[in-house]
Amino acid sequence: MKKISLLLAVLTAIALLVSCSGNKEEAFEEALGATDSTDWSGHHFEILQTSGIDDKPLYYLRDTNLADNALQRIKDVEKSHSCEIALKYIGSDTTFKTLLSASLAIGDALADIIFTDPAQIREYGNLGGLVNIEYVSDYINIYDESKWGAPNVWEFLMCNGTMCGVVPVSWMNMGPAIFYPIVFNSDITGTFGYYDLREIYEQGEWTREKMMEVAVDCTDNTRSTPIKGLAACLKHFIRSALLNNGTSFAEFNDDVSEYYCGWTTEAGIEALEWVKFVIDNYDENMYKFTDTDFGDWNYTNTFMNGEAAMLLTSSGEIFDKIAYKVDNFGLLPFPAGPYGDPTKYVGFYEKAETLSIPIYAKEIECSAILIDEIFSPLEQYPDAASIENYYETNVFSDARDYKILIEMSKNCKYSFWPDGGDAVLNSLYSNLAKMSPVEVLESYGSASDKCIIEQMIPSIFTVRRLSGDESYK
Numbered sequence: 001m002k003k004i005s006l007l008l009a010v011l012t013a014i015a016l017l018v019s020c021s022g023n024k025e026e027a028f029e030e031a032l033g034a035t036d037s038t039d040w041s042g043h044h045f046e047i048l049q050t051s052g053i054d055d056k057p058l059y060y061l062r063d064t065n066l067a068d069n070a071l072q073r074i075k076d077v078e079k080s081h082s083c084e085i086a087l088k089y090i091g092s093d094t095t096f097k098t099l100l101s102a103s104l105a106i107g108d109a110l111a112d113i114i115f116t117d118p119a120q121i122r123e124y125g126n127l128g129g130l131v132n133i134e135y136v137s138d139y140i141n142i143y144d145e146s147k148w149g150a151p152n153v154w155e156f157l158m159c160n161g162t163m164c165g166v167v168p169v170s171w172m173n174m175g176p177a178i179f180y181p182i183v184f185n186s187d188i189t190g191t192f193g194y195y196d197l198r199e200i201y202e203q204g205e206w207t208r209e210k211m212m213e214v215a216v217d218c219t220d221n222t223r224s225t226p227i228k229g230l231a232a233c234l235k236h237f238i239r240s241a242l243l244n245n246g247t248s249f250a251e252f253n254d255d256v257s258e259y260y261c262g263w264t265t266e267a268g269i270e271a272l273e274w275v276k277f278v279i280d281n282y283d284e285n286m287y288k289f290t291d292t293d294f295g296d297w298n299y300t301n302t303f304m305n306g307e308a309a310m311l312l313t314s315s316g317e318i319f320d321k322i323a324y325k326v327d328n329f330g331l332l333p334f335p336a337g338p339y340g341d342p343t344k345y346v347g348f349y350e351k352a353e354t355l356s357i358p359i360y361a362k363e364i365e366c367s368a369i370l371i372d373e374i375f376s377p378l379e380q381y382p383d384a385a386s387i388e389n390y391y392e393t394n395v396f397s398d399a400r401d402y403k404i405l406i407e408m409s410k411n412c413k414y415s416f417w418p419d420g421g422d423a424v425l426n427s428l429y430s431n432l433a434k435m436s437p438v439e440v441l442e443s444y445g446s447a448s449d450k451c452i453i454e455q456m457i458p459s460i461f462t463v464r465r466l467s468g469d470e471s472y473k
Helices: 006-021 024-031 065-081 093-106 118-126 151-157 186-191 197-202 208-217 234-243 266-281 300-304 315-325 364-374 384-394 399-410 423-431 437-444 449-467
Strands: 044-049 084-089 113-116 178-185 228-231 250-252 258-261 308-314 329-332 354-356
Touching: 044 364, 065 084, 065 364, 093 118, 113 118, 113 364, 118 151, 118 354, 151 449, 178 186, 178 234, 178 315, 178 399, 186 308, 197 208, 197 329, 208 228, 208 308, 234 266, 234 308, 234 423, 250 449, 266 437, 300 308, 300 315, 308 315, 329 399, 384 399, 423 437
Parallel strands: 044 084, 044 113, 228 308
Antiparallel strands: 113 354, 178 308, 178 329, 250 258
C-alpha cells in the first residue's frame, strides 16, 4: 500500500482551483442571479457541440423520432421563455479543445452551454473554466438520479474535485457508454450450433473458458472472407478481464489514506496471465487481436459486415450503429474470472454526452435553467417503464439484453483515461505479447500516481460529500 498525505492532496486540488480562478469568480457572481424572469425578451442562447449539427442535432440522427422530439423540446422552451436557442457546431474535437483553452485566456464563453464528451472538456474544467454545478443547485437537482444519474456517473464530471457537469441520462442513448459488453450475432452463431448464447449464461456456464470455446467453434478461416469467433481490441480485452476478476486500477483503504494498483495483485496477475494465454493460443480465432497498428479500436464495422460472430465493444456502438445494421444480435457480460463475481457484471465508463456551463457565460442562471428544462424527460418517454420499452422496441430484440445493460451500468466507474488512468493499460497493451505481466508492470513503475492523487482521490471525496456515502471509493 502506498501512503499519501490527504492534506497534501486536498491542498493541491484547492491550489489548482484558486490559481486558475482569478477574476472568473467575479464574472460568475455577476452573472448568477442576472435574471429572475421567465420572459427573457428575445435573448439569444447557444448550445455548443462537436458533432455536425445538420447530421446529429443534440447528438440524435436527424429525421428520427428522437431528434424530432429533442428539436421540439427546444422550440417549447424558446416559447416558454421568449428567447432564441441555437445549436452551434465548433468542428473537430482537437479544434474544440484548442478554442476552449483560448477562450478561457481571453474571458470568452464561446457559448452558453457546452454539450460534448467529457474527454474534450476535462482539461478546460481542470483549468477552472467551468461552473461548479453545486452553485446552480437551485436549478439543477443532481440528486434526481433518474434525470442526472447515480453517484458512480458523477466521477468523470469532476475536475479537481469540482462537479463541472451533468449527464442527461433520462434521454435515450445519453447514459454513459459502457465498456465493454459482448455482442453476438445470433444468425452467425446459429450456423455453428449456438442459437442463443444467453441460455449458456442463464445456466451459469458463461465462463472465460466457455467464451473462448465459442470463439473457436464460430471461426471459419476457410472462407474467402474468414469469420472470426471474436473481434476485440486487446487493450479493452485486458481491462475487461482485469475488472471482471475482482480488481481495479486503483484500490483504496477505507479512509482513502493508502492505495495500491489492483493490476499488481494476485487477481490482477492471474487475469493478465489468462490474457497472455489467449494471445498465445487463440490468435487465429480473434480478429486482428494483437495488431497494434489499429490502436484503440472498436471493430464494429467488422462485426456488422459478418466477419466476426462476437464483438467486445461499447454500448454507444450498439445504439449508434449495430442496432441499425444487425437484425438479430444479443448481449452478454464479459465473463468473470476465478477472483470475480459471476453475478456482478463489471464494466467502465469512458464517455457520455455531458452538459457544462462555461465560467464566462453571460447568464449562468439562465444556462442552468435551460439545461434543466431542455433535458427533462422527453414527453414520449417520461419514466423508466417507457424508456425500457423504447430500448426493447428500437434497440434490442430481447428484454434480457436491456436488463444486462442496466445491471452493468450500476457497476461501472470512470477510468480516468485522459488523466493518466490509461497509461499502465497502454503499456500492457503494447508489451504483453512479448513480456510477462510482472515484467511489464515492473517496467512501468509509478507513473500513474499523479492521476490517482490529483484526480481520483479528490473525486472520491467530492462524491462522498455530495452523496453522503462515506464508503464510496
